[in-house]
Amino acid sequence: MIPKRIAGIRFEVLSPREIRKMSVVKIITPETYDDDGFPIEFGLMDPRLGVIDPGLKCRTCGGKAGECPGHFGHIELAAPVIHVGYAKLIARLLNATCSNSECGRILMKNEKRDKFIQRIEERKKLGQDYEDIVKEVFRVTKGVKKCPHCGADQMEVKFEKPTFYYENEHRLTPKDVRERLEKIADEDLPAFGMDPHAVRPEWMVLTVLPVPPVTVRPSIILETGQRSEDDLTHKLVDIIRINQRFMENKEAGAPQLILEDLWELLQYHVTTYLDNEVSGIPPARHRSGRPLKTLAQRLKGKEGRFRGSLSGKRVNFSARTVISPDPNLSINEVGVPQEIAEELTVPIFVTEKNIEEAREFILRDDHPRANYVIREDGRRIRVIETNREELAEKLEPGWIVERQLMDGDIVLFNRQPSLHRMSIMAHYVRVLPYKTFRLNPAVCPPYNADFDGDEMNLHVPQSLEAQAEAKILMAVQEHILSPRFGGPIIGGIHDHISGLYLLTRGEKLFSKAEVMEIIRPLDVVKLPEPKHDGKWSGKQIFSMILPDITIEFKAEICQGCKECKGVDCENDAYVFIKNGELVTGTIDEKAVGAFKGIIIDEIIRKYGNEETRKFIDNMTKLAIKAIMYTGFTVGIDDVDIPKEAREQIEQVILEAEERAWKLIEAYKQGNLEPMPGRSIEETLEMKIMQELGRARDMAGKIAGKYLGMDNAAVIMAVSGARGSMLNLTQMAACIGQQSVRGERIRRGYTYTNRTLSHFKPGDLGPEARGFVKSSYKDGLNPIEFFFHAVGGREGLVDTAVRTSQSGYLQRRLINALQDLKVDYDGTVKEQTSGLLIQFRYGQDGVDPMKSYRGKPVDVVRIIKEVVGSD
């Protein structure tokens, strides 16, 4: 079946006639319910406007609540009022057309008008914006003093926000305005960018007000039994009250002054009914003082109708809970708590072929059982113990059985913010005990997840098409390569890296029993021959999970020697893998890490997604086993350094401070040479920063030397598992200069020119400007602590500002680019306008995800393969 498509939606302005035509009742009384709680006829809750109470039937269409969409009513306004949304346009029209009540033509000769219309038509045909031409028309006509058609003198109509018009200090009533607008000729409208088929100018002055159906403004019943009406209903009540009073007064022949006041009040209520955030008038408020949410407010903004209910919707069949890691799961699996699995369901569309299977689910009384059955007529029946047998009996093809989620089902897994497509991927379900979602830590990078309390969402696709699409397009292994840069985004993190580093570094040997223990969780079925008289090296163990690849590269721990010794690297930093055998080198972040992982990159290009998935699964399990085998821990004693190192560091810092003071001295005596293009003050600051920065680096080097390469924290830093040498320096040796906006801290007591009252005014010394000598382990003195907090706050503010800014940038980018599509001919086109953007996507037609880090083809590898195979 080809689904029906809506061809399009036309937007027009409602005419008074149309409003009356679609109305089912003329609302005349502001009362809503009588004393017994029944809706009053001809009131705002008239039963003909639709139903909201369950059980009642609509007096217009006979539908029940939920079936009846509701029906419009109308209010006959006692006097015309301006529509705020069009107030500005009305003002422009008044100035652009003849004020003579006989004429009303555009203030421009017909030929000239036609030229403008023609230009607008051309732009329209090209799908371009013609707002500037319309503006020109209004500009040209505004200055005209005499009507070229009837010769009447024109006076400028002054517009005062929000809805007032003055001509010659004399106020134009909406009635006057409407009369003038009525005279504007249909033929002139296109020059103003208006479509005569869609709108008549006088419709922008309201004489009849449509009353939305009750379904649009349902009242809620509070716990006290009281009815609480919707904001729109409140506003409509106000309008009707004033409308009635105006009518009564008019009939009674009240003085003009009173009538005008009432008219203005009516205008106010209609204005705020349409938009309660109009500038120039106070917003209408609820009794509690809260501004009312009227029509415009319902549509606008993030939680408004468009962004909140139409572009984005809330869904069923979803779950959310805290996440936690489980390296024993495959990367394309997700552990789902039993409780959640029992609540979420997957539909089985019953046919002759699967009716027995479906029946079994209905009859079961524990975990994967049916929660509901849906009959052919759409009735949903909960499967409970008492009706189980009966339903199984009645079951027939065409019914839908909603069975509980179970192992092997496909689900979508998501973590907000969903910044890229890897934020929602499809996983296979594993129903597990406890209450958290479990995932393999290797998939943390694409979700940008960690386990410090993060929560994630899970969605169950409900149609076979959706399930198939999820499996084929959204499964985790389909997203190992990121389309952002054409490299792997899934890979080892933290312990995976330190684990493999420990395993493969040097020539560690393992006995058979040890090897068996380590490789037990892997799907390695055959143990290779031991290479080191009856024992296996760590490199050999790692080779067991490697497919047949040949590759060489420098590891993360590479020191960047001047001359690379290749496989003879003393540091074991040159990785050489030959035919799936790790010959030399240490496995670290560069080999298997997310974003970098050269081995992962190689495997996925050579063997594809499924093989890579298996490798990552094995790799994570192996790494965890390996790290558990050697044991790995970091404590505060890891940053202990010997006394001589501390003395050296102290010395270095002292010297640096002395040099800084010398610079300050030179500056004060005016002996400091400014750097080109900088003032003396800036030069001084830069030089001091340099000096102190160097001191910290030196301190770090000294500390690093004494910490040694076997230190757990150092292992993590050099292998790229977590942290950096800078972090270690700060913990062990010296925290260094704190800065705000890249400068030393200098704000504080501005009037005495010092940062804290502990210093003399104008003190430029390192201590007074936020240099922190201590290390985190030593602890900071109160002054240092304060400066550290100052520097730390900048980081916090930065993050807060950045998230909102980049969020908005992303929204704009998505909005600008969302309709682009690569066509069958390889061009990129904008779908709504058909505008051609690129003749060939990216000039070479290559998918960035499939590209080799941007290159269309990995020539080097192909050559290696060809030459190697000869």
Place this chain on the structure above:
Amino acid sequence: MREKYMEIMHDYPFPEYLKKSIADELERIQADEETARKVIERCHEAYLRNLVEPGEAAGIVAAQSIGEPGTQMTMRTFHYAGVAEINVTLGLPRLIEILDVRKNPSTPMMTIKLLPEYAKDREKAREIANRLEATYITDIAEIVTDLRYMRVIVRPDEKALERKSLDREKLKKKIEKSLKIEVEEQNGEFVIQIEEPSYKKLMDTFDRLRRLVVSGIKEIRRVIIRREGDEYVLYTEGSNFKRVMKEKGVDFTRTVTNNIYEIYEVLGIEAARNAVINEAISTLEEQGLEVDRRHIMLVADVMTADGELKQIGRHGIAGEKQSILARAAFEMTVNNLLDAAVKGEFDRLNGITENIIVGQPIKLGTGDVELRVKLFTGGDK
């Protein structure tokens, strides 16, 4: 051998730069014809495999690929890589600036290369720098107001004048021209007599003098000369592309500004497109973020598609969408709907947002293809 390789590749649909890199690699290993053919054939297979699939939502992927790293960028302005003297906006604010097509970026900057006869000589480079750099009167002279006689006195500093290769005569003419007042010279000082004795007028003149650019280009606030390789290069704070290009000694073919709008005005839309790409890539690269060139190219192409440089956002591409619903869902919901009604606009529901709103499948990716099944009608077999 290279020609041979190129000849073999002649009929393959490779982009030019790929051909070059294949030839380079083949040359490196000194491949014979047979291996070359094999390699090229394999490359062709790989190339075809790596092409984008029709229906791909290229735009959304590009938007995500640029937006996602945005969260990892810094907000601070840093010193320009290499030139410590010039501050340049970097990171997220700069990226936003580029995509917003700001006419006045916060830190305009130019890199000026010189013609060979000037590039090698520091003195000549200095001379050009002097011609470019905006010199204010305050840089070369002292200005004093004399309340008693209602006049402004300018005392030129001979040394500074010389440094800027100016002389008193030129200075005098410049002042006269800009103030349209006769300037008297009294023992080495320029005296500017105010016509009517009004304090306001005096201060006005004083202010105008202070802002007077004696020589150079107003926008170029500072010029820094640096030696790069075997030539001198000028870096400027502030930018006026048009005037600098016209300056004698400037090699305008290698001179760039980071003000994209200026490039658009001076060199046209194609140059603007390249400028957007280059600026965006260098901004991202500087932050250590890897983003494929193709994504940025797509954004630049959208911004420049109809010959006008349009921003990403309300006043540009998103604001000119054909669909009313898409525009309403983006920003300025109510105004878009009201305007659409007056214009009698028709939404054809071709885009993404519109179809999401009305609840139809979108025409992208799997939503764009239709499947028809030919039913098997030939009895049971």
